[in-house]
Amino acid sequence: QVQLTESGGGSVQVGDSLRLSCRASERAYVAWFRQAPGKEREFVAYRERSGATTYLADSVKGRFSISGDNAKNTLFLQMNSLEPEDTAVYYCAARINRLVLSGIRTPENWYYWGQGTQVTVSS
Secondary structure: OOOEEEEOOEEEEOOOOEEEEEEEOOOOEEEEEEEOOOOOOEEEEEEOOOOOOEEEOOOOEOOEEEEEEHHHOEEEEEEOOOOHHHOEEEEEEEEOOOOOHHHOOOHHHOOEEOOOEEEEEEO
């Protein structure tokens, strides 16, 4: 079982930045999701293991970026120009086996989940 440890959430003002971290207990494929109150969980970002290509949801493209340290099994989500609409619980999710790119946005395709870290953006 992959254990995931998240950190970096907090309460900030519009336009501020935060950097989230997700550390996995072992080598795994990892992605970021978020869930706002009353809404379904949605895909945010994914990074290929090589780091050559990243995938971002349209709602965060141009403001967020994703990076990682494979040696430390750690994934980062840099969030800039934060907006109230970014307020949500942010989760990292993991799989042991490779997932086709067309399936990364589907929460059901990810088997392990972190506890979530709250991000609150106030205007």
